[in-house]
Amino acid sequence: xxxxxxxxxxxxxxxxxxxxxxxxxxxxxxxxxxxxxxxxxxxxxxxxxxxxxxxxxxxxxxxxxxxxxxxxxxxxxxxxxxxxxxxxxxxxxxxxxxxxxxxxxxxxxxxxxxxxxxxxxxxxxxxxxxxxxxxxxxxxxxxxxxxxxxxxxxxxxxxxxxxxxxxxxxxxxxxxxxxxxxxxxxxxxxxxxxxxxxxxxxxxxxxxxxxxxxxxxxxxxxxxxxxxxxxxxxxxxxxxxxxxxxxxxxxxxxxxxxxxxxxxxxxxxxxxx
Ligand code: KMH
Ligand code: ZN
Numbered sequence: 001x002x003x004x005x006x007x008x009x010x011x012x013x014x015x016x017x018x019x020x021x022x023x024x025x026x027x028x029x030x031x032x033x034x035x036x037x038x039x040x041x042x043x044x045x046x047x048x049x050x051x052x053x054x055x056x057x058x059x060x061x062x063x064x065x066x067x068x069x070x071x072x073x074x075x076x077x078x079x080x081x082x083x084x085x086x087x088x089x090x091x092x093x094x095x096x097x098x099x100x101x102x103x104x105x106x107x108x109x110x111x112x113x114x115x116x117x118x119x120x121x122x123x124x125x126x127x128x129x130x131x132x133x134x135x136x137x138x139x140x141x142x143x144x145x146x147x148x149x150x151x152x153x154x155x156x157x158x159x160x161x162x163x164x165x166x167x168x169x170x171x172x173x174x175x176x177x178x179x180x181x182x183x184x185x186x187x188x189x190x191x192x193x194x195x196x197x198x199x200x201x202x203x204x205x206x207x208x209x210x211x212x213x214x215x216x217x218x219x220x221x222x223x224x225x226x227x228x229x230x231x232x233x234x235x236x237x238x239x240x241x242x243x244x245x246x247x248x249x250x251x252x253x254x255x256x257x258x259x260x261x262x263x264x265x266x267x268x269x270x271x272x273x
Contacts, residue, residue, distance in 0.1 A: 001217040001256040002244050003040040003196055004033030006237045008223025009052035009082035016226040016233050021046040027065035032238030034070040037245045039261035042076045052082035056092040063096055072258040076102040083116045087124055094135055101267050105139035107148035110174040125151055129160035141167045145175040149188050164266055165193045171207055172200030179210045200224050208244050212251050220244050
């Protein structure tokens with residue numbers, strides 16, 4: 001399964017002019033990723049000036065525009081939003097109609113560089129898990145270090161997470177982006193779990209290759225990395241998905257369609273018309 005994190009909350013057009021802000025740009029980038037082989041779109045939204053927002057109406061507009069172009073893609077709205085947003089602000093992306101089938105759940109607090117702290121107290125994690133369980137949304141458990149796997153398992157013991165669990169290892173924000181760390185994370189999951197790996201910046205491609213070799217799934221996109229290779233800015237998310245597809249094919253892995261990804265994730269089949 002390839003997830004495309006097409007937009008993020010932090011990256012800007014100054015860093016790469018192809019970073020999408022408007023509804024049309026976000027839909028265009030989702031389509032480029034989908035056409036190249038992404039089955040999941042990890043979605044943040046921005047106002048036209050680039051300011052990150054969790055506004056429900058903006059999410060709804062972007063979700064509709066994406067689904068018009070990619071009717072069967074799996075949308076995965078972010079509930080992380082941007083550093084400094086309140087929990088209530090962040091949870092607006094779980095209120096879309098129809099309810100999203102999948103959304104992120106960040107499993108702990110972490111350093112985001114400089115003075116930035118991405119705050120997810122235990123109460124926040126448990127509350128977000130409860131909201132998603134009650135709304136029938138499968139969480140992708142975003143874990144930025146091993147302790148966050150343990151916090152997720154605490155939520156699972158409380159009955160707030162349903163099996164099978166799906167994790168995304170985000171390497172290179174707080175914990176190092178090394179193959180050793182990735183192997184440790186994958187070996188720390190309960191049986192039956194599935195996982196995706198995300199490497200930040202220059203680590204995107206080594207982590208993608210290692211995840212593919214290990215039998216995991218991969219996330220790429222502007223949220224995490226702006227470069228196709230050293231010194232070469234990616235022109236679209238689609239270019240990055242194409243590179244992940246090439247790596248997978250070289251290593252003998254098939255690319256999941258959205259229907260296959262729904263089976264891997266134990267999501268219900270969706271009617272697309
Ligand atoms: N932008 C980060 C503060 C998520 O999408 O759930 C949070 C983030 C994680 O990107
Ligand atoms: Zn995100």
